[in-house]
Amino acid sequence: MKVKVLSRNPDDYVRETTRDIHRVPRNYDPTLHPFEVPREYTRALNATKLERVFAKPFVGSLDGHRDGINCMAKHSKSLSILLSGACDGEVKLWNLPKRECFRTVQAHEGFVRGIVTRFCGTSFFTVGDDKTIKQWKMEPPGYGEQEEPLNTILGKAVFTGIDHHQSGETFATCGQTVDIWDEQRTSPIRSFSWGVDSFSCVRYNPVETELLASCASDRSVVLYDMREATPLKKVIMKLRSNTLCWNPMEAYYFTSSNEDYNLYTYDMRYLDNPVTVHMDHVSAVLDVDYSPTGREFVSASFDKSVRIFPKDGGHSREVYHTKRMQHVICVRWSADNKYILSGSDEMNIRMWKANASEKLGVLTPREKTTRDYNQKLREKFQHHPHIRRIARHRHLPHDIYKQRREQREMKDARRRKELNVRKHSKPGSVPVETEKEKHVVTVVE
């Protein structure tokens, strides 16, 4: 007689490792799991609330400078090193995980205007108010050795900024002219000027590495090609641009931070209008830096706040501030897309999380799936008013809040007036000007 025995394959119910979750056979029949939308909505609501609850972006501060921070640079090969230059000519190198300074260099007399690391990460360049360009070794000097620069170039005028080529042995400085230097020579191999007497910032394009852009004091942004003898084009705006930054993933987009509280993203091929106008700051924007993924950028402002914008969004997705933070002079996004570093007037460098509610440290697989699921839920229900209200709520310091309200009123008033003027004048005589068109004066070829 044959005896039939119930036999089951252990693969169906035994988990592979003890760290694995238990297998639970599920029946996906939709009638057994009703109300999917309301249930997911509740989950999304909870996720949004939790996100706000866990939004604690401030990681730590690096203090040690004896004057305001004027410039910062990321190390090109190491995530844990940050370089900063202060207004008293001091350059400090920081160990970020330990949050301590491991080297201090008295680099210049007066401000350190610009600092940049070489692409190989073995040395860095600084420019200062004492009209010099100095190249320094990244390693601290040995015992008994003097702290001395590798090279010193004495220029004719003050340099206000410096940037290094992505992979070549050239770098660019700006001051009265924009100069391209060979590392081996003491005089510039090329110098561009276009009727302007001073530049505030020069940046190499990280993708098309021969292109540069600079901000000039005649309210213009000028484009250059290192291989050409002349500049390419410039766009003059209503107010001066302070700094600019190229998108590291999209070769022809750059964003400039402007004195008129806005940031402008341009397509370098079509300078007539900015692609996007990024508004939200309530005072001059002093610095801007792109995230290495090219999806977002961070801006530092005179209004004592740091804001994060999506690259194609008109308004910020995040604002960071603390009571003690003064005017933020410079800001950088770390090369692993995780942190933001801001240097401000009150001698501190602050480290923030790029994603405010992100959990630092290692995530278990289950945590990861939950995070992804919550993220998607928030995305899915982002248009629902309740969720949107919670997700968008941010606390602001009183004065920023007040100024925002004020500026909104002013803007409304201006708009109203324009509408009235248009209403009472001959049709077509007062053309409708979009926000993008408003800020560009002209494009000079």
Added chain:
Amino acid sequence: MVKDKKKSVKFDLPSKTTTSRTMDEELESDEDFLPDNENIISASEDEDASGDERKHTKLLEAISSLGGKRRKKLAERSEASLQVSEFAVNAEGAGEKVVLSDLLSSATEASRTDGSLTKTQKQLKNLEKRHATLELPLSHQQTEKIQREAAFQKASKEVSRWESTIILQQRAEQLVFPLNQQPNRPRRMEQVVTSWKTQTPLEQEVFAVLHAHRQPTLDPVLTPVEEAQLQAMSLEEAQLRRAELQKARALQSYYESKAKRERKIKSKKYHKVQQKAKRKAFLKQFEEMCKSDPERAMEELQKMEKNRIEERMSLKHQNSGKWAKSKAIMAKYDLGARQDMQEQLELNRQLTHKPLPSAELHGDSDHDDDNNDPTLTNDDQTLPDIANDASANQKEGANPWMKMTAVMPTAMEAEPKSIVVTTDSEPTEVAASGGGGGDAETEEERLLGEFARRRQLRKTNEEEEEEADEEARQKDESSQAAGGPSISFTIAETSEEEEEEDQMDEAAASELNALFGRLAKQGQQDAAPLATVGVASMDTLLDEDTTRVRTLEEAELLTETHSDTAPMVESEAAAASGHGNKHAPKVKRRQKIIDLEQVLTKQAKSIRVPMTAPAVEDAEDEALDEQTDVIREAFAGDDVVLDFLKEKRKQEEASKPKDVDLTLPGWGQWGGLGVPVKKHKRRRFLKKAPPSVPRKDRKLPAVIISEKRDSSVATHQVSQLPFPFENPAQFERSIRSPLGSTWNPELAVRKLTAPRIVTKAGAIIQPLSKDDVMSSKKTPGKRGAPDLLLGNVEQGKAGHRPTAKRKKHKK
């Protein structure tokens, strides 16, 4: 101008080889001319304002005449310098310009004799006539502007190359940063091989051997033979084949056990009957064989002959044994014993009778000796070839998978495009055999044979799927129209098959069923209604329906449609199988949604449901009955329906707009306790309510629809259509599909919730670089080929099937 002249002179040079030296001199002299020429020209230009000068000279002359010699002398000298040149070049008059051809006149007297000089002179004159003055060079600003423009165009064109990359990145479902991550695994063989330079003689020899055997080192890593092998059988085919083999094995074991069982049966009568039946069957077979396969018939004949000889040699059946002797003693008294002996003798006669070709065959056909093991012969005869094949193959240790497929292609070639015919003929064939099917053995054999045939069919069908698809669609339609007969036929078939499958191992059966289900689908697509489709398709279709019932209204709709179909005859319901299957789950659903009136009233009505799928529903009915019992018991006291109706009436009352009484007591009359307000006054100050709007639920007895806007819900509702969506339906669709693991299986959840951007912790994300993009463009099939590692080439081959072309990451 001077330059032009030089050119022309140079051009003439090669033709006049004899005078080359003189010409050289000429050239030199030309160059010497240059400065002076300019001087002269400038001098002549000075004379443009000659009118004034004349006066001036007159004045000077007058003065000099006053003064004496010195001035005059000066004037003379200037005149001389104008007229006389070191090189004897002179304009005709004082005010005339020097023409280029004049310069040549003094070049060399000697060279004038030959024609070359005059020729150049002519050329020069021509040049002068033709030529206008050169344009002024552009201003500095303008040239710079043009340069800038050109440079900008160039740069923007260069930058535009990134456009496609950027668009791709923007559209990407998921981006993993850093972008150019090197896979952290051993490299593929051909990568290693290509970067490897042969240096030592040993290596060279190895390479020579490899090349001699045409071992490919580059992208298609497999040899042609291997490729052919891989192409010969896909995964699905392999699974089907395995399932078939399993079934065959199951059948075999079943036969073995059956034979064992039969052998152990001790009843002699049983064996006798069995043998008789076998003999009869054999005779029948033999007769057929004589007609169809004479060679085998001859073999059988010889076998019988041998049996006869053996019989003659032995003493069997000759009543000489112990048993026969005892019987002989008994025979005097016992009729039965005598008969037994007679039988024995008869048997002997039969066996020893020499068989004649036709007629004599019938009688004596005892080929199975008592000594012979019946099971063995049984096996040999009845077990299908394929089963034997498989077992044999396994014994040999060769791969049975490959063997079959090696046969397949040839078979395919043998009958190239007769699929349609075979598919059509098949069901009838099956039906015929099924009708006659008394003995299990032939049936099983047929089944196994059918496997092979079906496999062939599948092969050929796959090839012509595209063609067949259209046909299938048409045929489906037609079959739906035709309806009844074909499908009732399939049902009959399935019942038979079920009988068979009962005997089989359960595991094998289930797997087979699944596979047959797949087959069935294929068959449906292909065209003809395959006979074996039945069981599997019935099972799968029952669960297939994905339409959801969410609201009571929808349920109502469903019941309505169902009541239409209720009077249908059962056969009809079965006939429209697609149609009927759709209805089956609906019926179930309807039972699940509990109607208040039906459940909660005291006497339970039995719900009349047309029984389309009784087997499935029985259990549910029972469960439902139980449930209703429980509910009835629990709510025995209260009349829920009445309560509900009361509540509804109350709500209706509350929602009606009411008259407002604005009379103030004590105004215009005495007021106080017990003093009634006058009627006319009340009428005057009563504000009539507007007529009420008809309620939405006035015709729905079991529903209360609240028409008040609930503000607590409003905060959770989207008031405007959000940006990327174009219409509300689209937005609602995006909300409706759930993401979570409660509703979706694990893999789907993972896919649905994959984040847009993934970054690796602790990795520096470098900006996009030209090298990455260009390199990825240059090696398109970088990831496409199967992975072959140096160490375990064989394993790699066994595991992978060459994926034709994966999407390469275009940039």
